[in-house]
Amino acid sequence: MMLVNGQPRDSVSALDRGLSYGDGLFETIRFVGDKAPLWSRHTQRLLAGCARLKIPAPDPQQLWQEALLVSMGLEQSVVRITVTRGVGERGYAPPVLSSATRVVAAFAMPAVPALVYKNGIRMHLCQTALADQPLLAGIKHLNRLEQVLARAEWSDPSIGEGLVCDQHGNAVSATAANLFAVIDGVPVTSTVDRCGVAGVARAVLLDALPTCQIRDLPLTECLRASELFLSSSIRGILPVLAVGDTVYAPGPVTRAMQRHWRDLGFPTEQA
């Protein structure tokens, strides 16, 4: 089910700036029945993105009602909220009076085999390198061609994600998840100040791992990490089994984070 500006609809204006220029933001939020344990973190990031792009902010209470409505009756679901600058005249100039467009839609949870949580996910090492754009880094905006290009690099279904670097040889993230490594016993996650998305699951793990370093993570360091895992608000904590030919084994930090994730209220197949 889907709501566009609160109405049951499955289309948006062909003049919407979300379509014309990718001028908007989105969130994908995991629901377990009518619970969304990370809801407030998602809405906070969405509002921060609206502030950054100067798009009128939606009302979180209204979003919550709409998210409940579209996910009603689903045992597990992913609710995607898209907020755009709305319909505009032709041209980049933001309308003086913009009226944001709001799309709230529920989708099926992606099926992640239990073995992946146990043994880990295989990753492709992407050639697509992310551009440095501090003005857009961190927020979850609709300009996602880099991720589309990176994800299009492989079609082998045994590969579950791609490791994406910046143009300086630092590992930044997966195409749709953040990246954590344990290096010389210390957890590290990549900075998202120049590119990448400040994931909601990443924020949860940073709270749980106060010693975690947030810094550039050169690919060379990443490839010699003792543990590597991904964080996704949809798929949870995914150990990395391999990046190309480099093999990892899930370690104690990964397992602790999986337990932490389960304790937040997400089903136990992910522990």
Added chain:
Amino acid sequence: MMLVNGQPRDSVSALDRGLSYGDGLFETIRFVGDKAPLWSRHTQRLLAGCARLKIPAPDPQQLWQEALLVSMGLEQSVVRITVTRGVGERGYAPPVLSSATRVVAAFAMPAVPALVYKNGIRMHLCQTALADQPLLAGIKHLNRLEQVLARAEWSDPSIGEGLVCDQHGNAVSATAANLFAVIDGVPVTSTVDRCGVAGVARAVLLDALPTCQIRDLPLTECLRASELFLSSSIRGILPVLAVGDTVYAPGPVTRAMQRHWRDLGFPTEQA
């Protein structure tokens, strides 16, 4: 008037990847009655963009029929063609069988005062710097948040464009036009291999100016140019009167390019 996949409609699916990820391309094409002097250049760039992004290419003949239909009866118009990867499931992975979405819509020509063609356009020097992304540079894709941010930097109606640099201090383009400078008597236009769009009007001018250099154009050089002008397939050849406090006067290269533009079949108010 507007056609979506050939049908009179004004909306697209809320699940279109053009909206979800900016996963598509566009062209804005000037029509003078039922003539579009640069039509084939526009469709060539569109097809090149489709090839780059691996989006199924539209049929140029069908686009032409649809463009004629939406612009019918208009003395002057701008036809925007948007091509996206179409409706997809949630997630960055391109659908195995994607069916592109095609939107063809006519808009009124923007009013550019004759004095602007005579004396020039005032430009704001934008703070927004374009990111280097060679994988996306040159093509006219739908990820345009950088341009939206740059255009949002000013609202003074006496300022007609913004000069946008890359992150290395090179002048790249205006927010919606390419940039030419005459430096020590030699015409120069910025490379668009790392950022920027390879404009159709720019290509026309490059054919007309065989001595034109295509290279990095440091802002400092740009500010001491003897002539500065913009090329836009919609607005034509615009002399630059000022960038911030730096003032220019239209010179002989600018005037020759304006004549050339008029001779292509565009109305004489632009000469």
